[in-house]
Amino acid sequence: MKTFGLIGKNIDYSFSRKYFSEKFYIENLDAQYLNFDIPTIEKFPEVIGQNSINGLNVTIPYKEKIIPFLDRLDSHAEKIQAVNTIKFENDGSLTGYNTDYWGFSNSLKPYLQKHHNRALILGTGGASKAIAYSLKLLNIEYSFVSRKSIEGHLTYSELDEKILEDHPLIINCTPLGTSPNIEAYPEIPVEFISKKHLIFDLIYNPSETMLQKLCSEQGSQTLNGLEMLKLQANKAWEIWNS
Numbered sequence: 001m002k003t004f005g006l007i008g009k010n011i012d013y014s015f016s017r018k019y020f021s022e023k024f025y026i027e028n029l030d031a032q033y034l035n036f037d038i039p040t041i042e043k044f045p046e047v048i049g050q051n052s053i054n055g056l057n058v059t060i061p062y063k064e065k066i067i068p069f070l071d072r073l074d075s076h077a078e079k080i081q082a083v084n085t086i087k088f089e090n091d092g093s094l095t096g097y098n099t100d101y102w103g104f105s106n107s108l109k110p111y112l113q114k115h116h117n118r119a120l121i122l123g124t125g126g127a128s129k130a131i132a133y134s135l136k137l138l139n140i141e142y143s144f145v146s147r148k149s150i151e152g153h154l155t156y157s158e159l160d161e162k163i164l165e166d167h168p169l170i171i172n173c174t175p176l177g178t179s180p181n182i183e184a185y186p187e188i189p190v191e192f193i194s195k196k197h198l199i200f201d202l203i204y205n206p207s208e209t210m211l212q213k214l215c216s217e218q219g220s221q222t223l224n225g226l227e228m229l230k231l232q233a234n235k236a237w238e239i240w241n242s
Contacts (some may be wrong), residue, residue, distance in 0.1 A: 003052060004240065005034040007044065007066065007086075008059035012037075013179070015204060015229050016057050023237075041065040048094075055240035056086040057233075060175070063126030070096040080133045082126040085236040097239050100130035103232030105138060108200060111223060112138070116169045116198055120145050122186045123173035124153065127202060131171050140169065145186075156187045164192040170215075172201040177209035185211040195219035204229055 006016045012035070020033035031054075036047045041062050047053075058066050063082040067073065070086065071093040077083050083096035119135055119142040121128050128144065135142045144153040154163070164170075170193075176184045188211075193199070197220035201209045204226040212222040 002029075002031040002054045003034060004031060004055045004057075005036050005051075005053060006057045006059060007036050007038065007047065007062055009037060009039065009061055011035050011059060013205065014059075016059075016233060019230070019233050020237075041069070044069050054088060055236070056088075057236055058084050058086065060126065064129075067096060070094045072096070074098075076101060076133070080129045082129045084126075084130075084232065085239055087239050087242075097236070098130055098133075099232040099235035099239070100127060100228075101134040101137075102235045103228040103230070104131055104200075104202075105134040106231050107223070107227040108134070109138070111198055111221065112169075113198075115196060117141065118167045119143075119169035119171060120154070120159075120163075120167045120188075121171050121173055122188070124150070125173060128173040131173055131202075143167065145188075159188055161189070161192040164189065164197075165194075168196045168198065170197060170199050172199070172203065172209075172211055175203070177201065177206075177211055178203050179205045182206050183210055185209065185214065190214040190218060193218040193220050195221075197221070199223070201225060202228065 006014055014035055017033050017035050024031045066083050073096045077096045077098040080098045085097040085099050087095045119140050121131055121142050122145050124144050124146050146153045174186055176186050193215045199215045199220050199222040201212050202225040203209050204224050216222050
C-alpha cells in the first residue's frame with residue numbers, strides 16, 4: 001500500500017485527508033492518506049524516517065520552514081519560496097513544489113473581468129506568496145495588507161474608500177473566519193465594497209465566511225477556497241505520479 005500524507009500543525013480539520021481518502025476509495029487504489037501533525041518542523045526528519053512515504057502535502061505553518069529540509073525546489077516553488085507538495089524521487093531525494101498558485105489561478109480565471117486589474121492580498125504568510133505569484137502571471141497588480149507596519153505594505157487602518165475602489169479584487173489569505181471562529185474576518189471597511197468587487201476567500205470551512213457574507217450584502221461576487229483546494233490537490237497527485 002502506498003502512503004501519502006499531510007505535514008502541518010493542528011490539522012485535524014484537514015481537507016486533504018478527506019479528499020484523498022475518498023479519491024482512493026472511489027478509484028479503488030491501494031493507498032492511504034495520513035495526517036502527520038508535528039509540533040515543530042524539526043520533527044520532519046522523524047516522520048519520513050519512520051514511515052514509508054510516497055508523497056506529502058505541506059500546510060501552515062510549515063510551507064516556508066520546510067524548504068531547508070528539501071534537496072531542491074521546482075522553478076515555481078523557487079520563485080514563490082513556499083512549498084505545499086513534496087515529491088519523493090526514485091533516488092531518495094526530496095523535491096518541493098507549489099501547487100497553490102496553480103489551484104488559485106485556475107479557480108479565479110473564470111470569474112475575472114477586465115476591470116479586475118488591481119488586487120489587495122490580505123495577509124503575508126506562505127499562502128499569500130503563492131497568490132502574489134499567481135497574480136504576477138495574470139498581469140494583475142497587487143498590494144499586501146498586513147496587521148503590522150511593514151515597508152511597502154498597507155495596514156488595515158490605512159484602507160479607505162479610494163484604496164478599495166482602486167482594488168476591485170480582494171483575496172483573503174488569512175485564517176480569520178475559519179470554523180469554529182466563523183464570526184471573525186479581516187478588518188477591511190466593507191462599507192466601501194461594491195458590485196464591481198470580486199472577493200476570493202481562501203477559506204473553505206465554512207463555505208461562506210463572514211467576510212464573504214458582508215461583501216455579498218454590498219453587492220460583490222464572492223468565492224471560497226474549495227475549488228482552489230481541489231485543483232491544487234489534483235496537481236499534487238499528478239506530480240507524485242509523474
